[in-house]
Amino acid sequence: MPQTAKILVTGATGYIGGAVLGRFLARPDATSLDFRAIVRSPEKAEKLKAFGITPIVGSHNDEQLMVKAASEVDVVLAMADSDDLSAAKATLQGLKKRFEETGNPPIFINTSGTGTLTDKAAGMYTSDTIYDDSDPDQIETLPATQIHRDVDLEIVGADREGYIKSYIVLPATIYSIARGPLFEAGISNPHSIQVPGLIRASIARKQAGMVGKGANFWPNVDVHELADLYSALWDSIMNDPQTGHGREGYYFGASGEHRLYDVSQAIGEALVPLGISNSPEPTSFTNEELEKYFKGSTYSEHNSRCRATRSKSVGWNPKMTTKDFLKSIKPEVEAWVRKGAAV
Numbered sequence: 560m561p562q563t564a565k566i567l568v569t570g571a572t573g574y575i576g577g578a579v580l581g582r583f584l585a586r587p588d589a590t591s592l593d594f595r596a597i598v599r600s601p602e603k604a605e606k607l608k609a610f611g612i613t614p615i616v617g618s619h620n621d622e623q624l625m626v627k628a629a630s631e632v633d634v635v636l637a638m639a640d641s642d643d644l645s646a647a648k649a650t651l652q653g654l655k656k657r658f659e660e661t662g663n664p665p666i667f668i669n670t671s672g673t674g675t676l677t678d679k680a681a682g683m684y685t686s687d688t689i690y691d692d693s694d695p696d697q698i699e700t701l702p703a704t705q706i707h708r709d710v711d712l713e714i715v716g717a718d719r720e721g722y723i724k725s726y727i728v729l730p731a732t733i734y735s736i737a738r739g740p741l742f743e744a745g746i747s748n749p750h751s752i753q754v755p756g757l758i759r760a761s762i763a764r765k766q767a768g769m770v771g772k773g774a775n776f777w778p779n780v781d782v783h784e785l786a787d788l789y790s791a792l793w794d795s796i797m798n799d800p801q802t803g804h805g806r807e808g809y810y811f812g813a814s815g816e817h818r819l820y821d822v823s824q825a826i827g828e829a830l831v832p833l834g835i836s837n838s839p840e841p842t843s844f845t846n847e848e849l850e851k852y853f854k855g856s857t858y859s860e861h862n863s864r865c866r867a868t869r870s871k872s873v874g875w876n877p878k879m880t881t882k883d884f885l886k887s888i889k890p891e892v893e894a895w896v897r898k899g900a901a902v
Contacts, residue, residue: 594613772820
């Protein structure tokens with residue numbers, strides 16, 4: 560790695576991207592990191608300059624832009640759309656050019672998600688299957704049709720060819736209203752997607768909702784502790800040549816586990832004192848409501864269970880628990896009520 564690492568970032572204006580980039584800017588070695596960030600908004604591009612980040616105005620969906628940008632860096636830190644296969648292929652094309660020019664395989668840290676582990680429970684049962692990120696054989700049993708999986712396999716395949724070193728971070732259900740310099744500057748989005756989506760639907764129907772019985776389980780992680788995982792992984796990549804990559808380069812971002820019924824009940828308990836609901840008990844969404852609020856998807860109501868063994872092996876040490884996750888729901892509900900909770 561050169562003395563000053565050139566790092567291309569996608570998703571800097573998002574929830575994960577804002578937290579991770581803010582974490583990296585606070586590192587003691589931040590001055591040795593040359594960040595370039597792809598952003599659509601010229602206004603946000605100007606704001607990024609104040610943090611010493613070089614903006615590239617455009618979209619990661621622009622193949623020509625992505626190929627050129629990736630071909631000029633040592634590292635790509637992708638935190639935008641985890642299902643954009645075209646963007647991943649363009650990134651790999653650029654990184655392959657970089658490898659051919661330098662002879663050194665660049666680093667590709669991609670953001671996927673534990674949604675790739677889901678079954679078809681639709682809230683009706685709890686699964687006993689728990690995936691471990693230190694077990695590549697188990698991970699390879701996942702069908703290529705699973706969400707995020709096509710992108711993950713494309714990247715791991717490039718690692719196998721030898722022109723990149725790939726590290727795939729798979730966040731769980733992420734929680735907490737994000738804080739940090741990029742959020743305070745109005746550059747990045749401070750809210751997650753999964754739980755706020757459930758909150759907005761519950762506000763709209765005036766009662767907490769769930770799919771089926773809410774019997775399924777998901778892992779969870781605080782957004783700031785997730786950012787710590789990226790930083791710990793970076794340290795390991797820089798200092799330990801044995802850090803797992805490719806098929807051994809999956810890193811689950813999960814520190815606790817929750818039942819979806821308990822999430823919906825916590826939403827209900829927050830809605831009652833606000834005068835929005837008469838009962839804290841969640842009820843099942845009807846098919847019409849699933850279509851109205853979630854376009855028919857029951858994605859977050861399947862089981863997704865995992866252990867972050869490999870993530871912890873690189874020095875990640877999250878402290879937050881499922882109790883902290885459930886406590887975070889009330890301020891999220893209050894925030895969305897203040898916003899008007901548009902679904």
